[in-house]
Amino acid sequence: MSLLDRIESVKQAALQELRAAQDLPSLERAKGAFLGGEGQFTALMKELGTLAKDVRPLAGKSINAAKQEMEAVVAEKRADLELRAALPKEPTDFTSPGRRRALGRLHPLTQVTDDIIKAFRRLGFAVADGPEIEDEYHCFDALNTPADHPARDAQDTFYVAAGGEPGPRGTKLPLLRTHTSSVQIRAMKSQPPPIRIIVPGRVYRRDNADATHNPTFHQIEGLYVDKGVTVGDLKGTVEAVFKELLGDDVKLRFRPHYFSYTEPSLEIDFTNALVKKLGKDWLEIAGCGMVHPQVFENVGYDPEVWSGWAFGFGIERIAMLRYGITDIRLFYENDVRFLKQF
Numbered sequence: 001m002s003l004l005d006r007i008e009s010v011k012q013a014a015l016q017e018l019r020a021a022q023d024l025p026s027l028e029r030a031k032g033a034f035l036g037g038e039g040q041f042t043a044l045m046k047e048l049g050t051l052a053k054d055v056r057p058l059a060g061k062s063i064n065a066a067k068q069e070m071e072a073v074v075a076e077k078r079a080d081l082e083l084r085a086a087l088p089k090e091p092t093d094f095t096s097p098g099r100r101r102a103l104g105r106l107h108p109l110t111q112v113t114d115d116i117i118k119a120f121r122r123l124g125f126a127v128a129d130g131p132e133i134e135d136e137y138h139c140f141d142a143l144n145t146p147a148d149h150p151a152r153d154a155q156d157t158f159y160v161a162a163g164g165e166p167g168p169r170g171t172k173l174p175l176l177r178t179h180t181s182s183v184q185i186r187a188m189k190s191q192p193p194p195i196r197i198i199v200p201g202r203v204y205r206r207d208n209a210d211a212t213h214n215p216t217f218h219q220i221e222g223l224y225v226d227k228g229v230t231v232g233d234l235k236g237t238v239e240a241v242f243k244e245l246l247g248d249d250v251k252l253r254f255r256p257h258y259f260s261y262t263e264p265s266l267e268i269d270f271t272n273a274l275v276k277k278l279g280k281d282w283l284e285i286a287g288c289g290m291v292h293p294q295v296f297e298n299v300g301y302d303p304e305v306w307s308g309w310a311f312g313f314g315i316e317r318i319a320m321l322r323y324g325i326t327d328i329r330l331f332y333e334n335d336v337r338f339l340k341q342f
Contacts, residue, residue, distance in 0.1 A: 003047060003059050010040050011066040018073045024081050031074050041067065108342040109218060109331055112245075112319040113200050116220055119244045120198045123237060125222065128197040130183035132204075133160060133174055138182040142298045143261040151178060158204050158215075176204035179312060180221040181261065187223065188299040193306050194226035200315065214328050218315040225291065225301070225308030231264070234288055234309040238268060242285070245318060247272055253282065262289025262310060274321050283321075286313030 014034040021027035034041045045063055048056055106114070117127060130138075139145075140152055150156060158176040183199040199221040207213040224233065235254065243250045249272045259265040266289050269282040288311035293303035316328050323342065325331075330338050 003044065003051065003055075004062055007041075007044055007059070007062050007066055010034065010044060011070065014041060014070050015073055018070065018077055021077055021081070024078065024085065027074065027077055027081060035067070035070060035074075041070070105339070105342065107331075107339065108319050108323060109315060111342060112322065113218065113220070113315055115245060116241070116315065116318070117198065117200065119241045120222065123240065125196050125198045125224075128183050128187050128199045129201065130177075130180070130186050130199065132177055132202060134177040134182050135174055138185045139175060139177055139179075142185040142295065143181055144292050144294045144298070145260045149260065154206075156206050158206060178205050179203055180219050181310070181312060184221060184223045184310060185295075185299060188225070188296075188301060193301060193308075195308075196224045196226075198222045214316070214332065216332075217328070219312055220315055222311045223291075223308065224310075225306055227306060229290075229307045229309060231266075231290060231309070234290070234311065238286070238288065238311060242270060246270070246274070246321060249273055254288075257287065257289075259287060259289055261292050261295050263292045265289035268311075268313075274324070277324075285317060286311055288312070 014030070017030045017033070018027065021030055033039055036042065041063075045067075048060055048063070051059055121127075136152070140149070145151065157178055160174040160176065180199040180201045180203060183201070184197070187195060187197055187199075200218065201220075202216060203219045204216050207215055222237075224237070235252075239250075239252050242252065251271050253269045254266045255269065257265045257267040265287070267284055268286040268288060270285050271280075271282050275281070275283045288309060291308040291310055296303040296306060296308075316331060319325065319331070320328065
């Protein structure tokens with residue numbers, strides 16, 4: 001067999017063994033067997049000096065081409081085996097989050113909202129949601145709010161209309177919801193009792209942006225409807241949640257009040273060490289009451305069978321008390337120096 005034939009034969013054997021390597025050590029062994037100092041292909045290269053001058057250039061060109069082809073296969077196979085060695089031994093979901101710590105942190109209002117939700121979920125409440133652009137029926141009419149109530153005036157509520165101007169009183173215009181109580185109507189109309197929900201979300205009111213008021217803020221609404229629900233259930237639930245949020249030293253008091261959608265209606269004041277630091281004895285924190293029978297009739301519930309309570313309070317107020325913040329506008333300025341403190 002001529003040298004050229006042996007070059008081709010050794011090359012094919014080398015390529016087959018190199019490509020069959022199952023790991024990096026076996027690849028290195030195959031490379032050494034053919035291209036190493038004592039390898040088969042190296043031995044063929046040493047025979048070039050024994051060839052006639054007219055055959056030597058052709059044989060040298062053939063050896064160089066075969067060597068380059070084998071080295072290319074070695075490089076390609078090594079890259080493939082190194083990649084396989086780096087992969088996990090078991091199946092891995094590469095779309096799952098990595099181990100690197102997430103950048104940034106939760107906004108203080110988000111932190112407080114999450115804590116409120118956790119407190120109510122432990123008591124069996126589900127979280128409900130609804131649209132921020134509402135209609136007058138869900139925001140006012142179904143909640144027993146009279147047509148001449150001041151809350152329905154354009155100076156209190158943001159109405160949405162063509163050209164940006166609200167229409168005359170009595171027209172059924174879309175609006176930015178003034179409270180999350182509109183979701184309680186949607187929830188009751190969509191399912192029969194019993195029902196136990198909380199509704200956190202953004203609300204809008206025409207209010208001067210001072211240290212304690214903002215045109216947009218966050219509220220959480222609670223609703224519990226079942227047979228035999230009493231004011232005692234309301235007071236016990238509210239007290240348990242506020243103690244979890246603001247500390248065991250919290251004391252609550254309930255004062256008679258008026259809301260069109262509850263009867264009786266109550267304001268909730270609370271006190272603890274934080275309130276004392278503000279130089280006050282009590283601080284109003286929420287409104288609540290037993291759901292008005294007319295509201296039950298509006299959603300198709302029989303008020304002779306079902307009873308329930310509802311409450312609502314501002315999430316910003318809880319955050320301000322928890323963190324000792326005196327200006328509500330700080331939550332919305334997105335000053336990183338402020339946000340990094342939480």
